[in-house]
């Protein structure tokens with residue numbers, strides 16, 4: 207309240223008159239659409255000079271110095287002149303307040319700034335990378351993680367996050383698979399919606415919710431060869447069927463902004479793609495927020511070769527439907543002359559300004575520009591006990607047990623000495639993973655620390671690196687082997703460095719980097735019980751490791767609570783239940799390898815393994831190392847009694863799942879459908895549902911799923927979506943390969 211009055215007293219004239227009504231604070235997300243607010247925005251736009259309008263369409267990053275963000279003085283001048291609408295990479299209450307003060311006190315129209323940031327998997331409390339979180343299949347927990355991220359980010363001045371990234375990705379060479387939900391469209395849609403809801407909450411004007419930005423629109427995950435920023439080219443049917451739905455799900459969940467992608471699709475870069483940004487997004491999907499570019503992606507239209515000058519690039523982007531230019535200054539430098547030359551219209555500029563101002567109104571910034579600058583919240587609502595507990599739980603939920611022969615895990619009671627060996631065993635810097643917002647690696651719990659604190663005083667826990675992640679220095683092997691030889695149990699921490707996935711981090715070889723396989727061999731040879739703990743931001747081709755290691759636990763990058771959450775699983779306090787949402791290939795030559803592929807006219811059949819003229823490799827099986835949906839538990843589950851029946855437009859599916867082991871456990875029961883005969887070819891199976899169920903030891907549960915014929919619909923070459931009657935195969939099981947099946951007729 208105090209800040210509100212400071213703000214008004216400080217000369218908040220025109221805007222105060224237009225927007226002062228306190229009831230805006232209670233406004234809903236749609237408040238900007240209300241007739242009186244709409245009129246206020248129209249009036250404000252009428253009072254703006256062209257330069258002020260262009261300013262609202264310009265977004266700049268703050269710089270960084272040793273202690274945090276800092277803004278170059280030129281940007282401060284621009285804010286004063288009203289020629290910047292939003293700033294990103296700027297946070298902390300004092301810093302944001304200073305910049306906001308320039309905007310709302312020194313600029314002519316006193317329009318508040320939006321503050322954006324890449325809050326991708328937590329703000330200060332860092333959660334597991336999004337690919338890891340997706341492996342929990344726990345939509346409520348994912349939504350809750352984003353709620354916590356939003357609470358923390360808004361407590362430090364942020365009101366806009368560049369997330370969720372929902373790019374479907376089938377190529378693990380692409381480093382940005384770490385940021386998304388994996389390869390499946392159906393699951394990707396559910397996760398996209400959950401994340402938007404978590405960030406935006408029920409009321410954007412609340413001081414602890416922020417605007418989400420779904421990215422990268424569109425199909426950025428289909429970069430050829432898995433090389434970042436590379437060309438995307440695919441059929442319209444594939445685009446509609448597999449790649450577009452998660453963005454649409456975010457739009458349907460009310461996402462407030464959309465970021466264009468760096469790539470082209472069929473020759474048209476997204477940033478100047480009128481069909482994509484206007485016809486589809488605005489007109490068909492009824493998106494009513496604002497569209498921002500990715501970093502300098504308007505400028506990059508020259509390298510793409512679709513614009514001969516920056517000015518032309520700005521023109522085609524604005525006309526295509528881009529509202530805000532991230533960091534490129536192209537609107538700032540060109541819209542003026544483009545307007546004079548009638549190459550862009552004032553109506554289009556006004557339209558873009560309007561959606562940006564509406565976003566500011568939805569956030570409640572006109573009512574109180576310092577709404578997100580609450581020092582008390584910054585002090586009290588960051589890294590709370592509750593946030594750390596949620597992060598720890600998410601770490602354990604996102605772990606996927608890939609192998610566990612002879613019940614190597616959990617670590618048996620009675621173990622007296624544990625060795626944590628490997629380059630990632632005690633590496634705080636690698637725990638956050640990429641895009642870790644304001645996360646501080648020094649506050650991360652490493653695997654070694656987590657194990658040591660769980661093991662207690664009666665167990666000796668020692669660690670050795672053995673080798674580095676990615677070089678050929680074997681000088682640490684001897685000490686590591688010596689430690690292994692005198693220990694009762696060995697945890698071998700292997701994988702990629704945190705920076706090896708994420709943006710601009712494509713790799714052609716995705717086996718363990720460096721000499722880590724050799725280290726594993728030397729340690730496993732000691733004959734001691736060994737469990738490998740993997741840290742990585744993408745599926746790895748770990749065929750060699752899988753052949754020798756008795757147990758493998760995939761843990762991704764767990765963030766702040768990594769070591770504690772992993773220790774919960776290693777010691778059996780939590781029974782692992784995660785399932786991979788991206789296929790793990792046997793080797794890079796199989797890529798792309800994903801579960802919902804097509805059959806081809808000459809499918810390979812396991813019953814005829816030596817057939818020559820079928821779709822197969824001579825030197826490798828078609829099957830992946832670990833299929834989509836795969837993940838083990840410390841207990842075992844058995845499936846029985848699959849019964850599917852059709853009742854009008856409904857398909858009822860019943861199945862029994864039993865916990866046949868000795869401990870309680872959660873199982874992610876997966877439902878897939880195959881359309882046997884279509885007018886165009888259909889995938890061998892598609893995920894259509896799942897249930898995450900807790901089964902006590904010895905317990906059996908009867909589960910049921912209901913599908914409707916709408917769930918059977920698919921895109922046709924004319925881009926109409928409808929289902930075709932005929933035979934369908936229902937698959938229910940523990941992963942995409944091991945299922946019960948039943949064929950049904952749906953007419």
Ligand code: BGC
Nearest residue numbers: 324368421422465500501709
């Ligand atoms: C990335 C975006 C990110 C933006 C702002 C770009 O390089 O592609 O995902 O939101 O930078 O940091």
